[in-house]
Amino acid sequence: MNPWSVEAPCTPDCVRDTSPRVPLTESARRYAALTHTLIRSVAMGERIADPHTLRTQARAVLDALGVRLESGPTPREHTRGALLVANHISWLDAVALLAVEPVTVLAKREVGQWPVVGTLARRIGTRFIDRGAVRELPSVVAELAASLRSGRSVLVFPQATTWCTVSGGRFRRAAFQAAVDAGAPVRPMTVDYLQRGAPSTVAAFLGGDDFTTSLRRVAAARGLSVRVTAHPALRGTDRRTLAAEARAAVRGTRPPAHAEPYVLA
Numbered sequence: 001m002n003p004w005s006v007e008a009p010c011t012p013d014c015v016r017d018t019s020p021r022v023p024l025t026e027s028a029r030r031y032a033a034l035t036h037t038l039i040r041s042v043a044m045g046e047r048i049a050d051p052h053t054l055r056t057q058a059r060a061v062l063d064a065l066g067v068r069l070e071s072g073p074t075p076r077e078h079t080r081g082a083l084l085v086a087n088h089i090s091w092l093d094a095v096a097l098l099a100v101e102p103v104t105v106l107a108k109r110e111v112g113q114w115p116v117v118g119t120l121a122r123r124i125g126t127r128f129i130d131r132g133a134v135r136e137l138p139s140v141v142a143e144l145a146a147s148l149r150s151g152r153s154v155l156v157f158p159q160a161t162t163w164c165t166v167s168g169g170r171f172r173r174a175a176f177q178a179a180v181d182a183g184a185p186v187r188p189m190t191v192d193y194l195q196r197g198a199p200s201t202v203a204a205f206l207g208g209d210d211f212t213t214s215l216r217r218v219a220a221a222r223g224l225s226v227r228v229t230a231h232p233a234l235r236g237t238d239r240r241t242l243a244a245e246a247r248a249a250v251r252g253t254r255p256p257a258h259a260e261p262y263v264l265a
Helices: 024-043 045-049 051-064 092-100 109-113 117-123 134-149 174-182 211-220 239-251
Strands: 068-071 083-086 104-108 127-129 154-156 186-195 224-230
Touching: 024 045, 024 051, 024 117, 024 211, 045 051, 045 117, 051 068, 051 092, 068 092, 083 092, 083 174, 083 239, 092 104, 092 154, 092 186, 092 224, 104 109, 109 117, 109 127, 127 134, 134 154, 134 174, 174 239, 186 239
Parallel strands: 068 224, 083 154, 083 186, 104 127, 104 154
Antiparallel strands: 186 224
16 A cells, blocks of 8 residues: 555535635735745745745745734644644645744645745755655655754655545554654644634645635635644654554644643744
8 A cells, every 4th residue: 555645535625615705906915915925935045945034934925815824832842853744734734834833844746846836845945755656655754764863843744635624534654654763753733724713624725626726715715814733742663653643633632731822933
C-alpha cells in the first residue's frame, strides 16, 4: 500500500457558503490587494525565507483576502526541530500556519508548478514530494529526519489530501517515522474556519475543485476567519502511536494539557 495514497475525500459538493457575500467592489479590492502582496513577495527574492519576513507576508495574504487570523490556546513548550502536523482543509492552511510560526513545509509536487505560488513556495524552502512515487518514501523520510536533527521544524499534512472538516480523514504514518528516527517532538496543530463565529466550509479546497474557483469563494466570503490551535508536543518511538495521538489531539478528542493563548506578535 502506498503510504502517501489517499482515501476518497470530501467533494466540492461539501462546500456550503450560507453567509452573505461581500459586494463585488469589495471582492475586486481584495483581488487587487492580493495581487499587490504577491508581487511584493516575489520581488523580495530569497529574503522572503527570513522567518519574520515570511510571517509578515503570510499575514498580509490573509489580510488582503479579508480573512481574520485567530489563535486557540497553545502549550508553553516551543521546541525547535519539531514535526508540526495539521489537518488539511484548504490551500489557506499553510498560509495561516506560516502566519503563526514560519517553518519548512512539505507539499505535493503540483504546488511547485502553480503560477506565482510555486515560485514563492520554492523560495521559502518548501520540500516537494510525489505522492505517487512509493520508491521515494525512504529518501523523503530520511530527508525529513535530517532537517529535524538540524533544528529545523517541518510542517506536514499527514491526511495527504483535503477534507471539509477537522474530523475527516486518517493520519498516514510515514512522516511520523522521521520524528521517531530524529528523536524529535511532534506538535499537533488544528486549523479550522469560521464565518461569523460558526463553522464554515467556504475555504475548503476539495476533489475536482480548481484553485481559481476556491480563491473566488474565499475572496467573496463575508466574515471569514481561520483559527490555528497548537497542542502539547508528543514524543515516542512508535509511529503508529504518534499518528493516532496526533490525530486525536487535532480532532479535540485527546485530554488537553495546560495551555496559554498564542500571542500574535
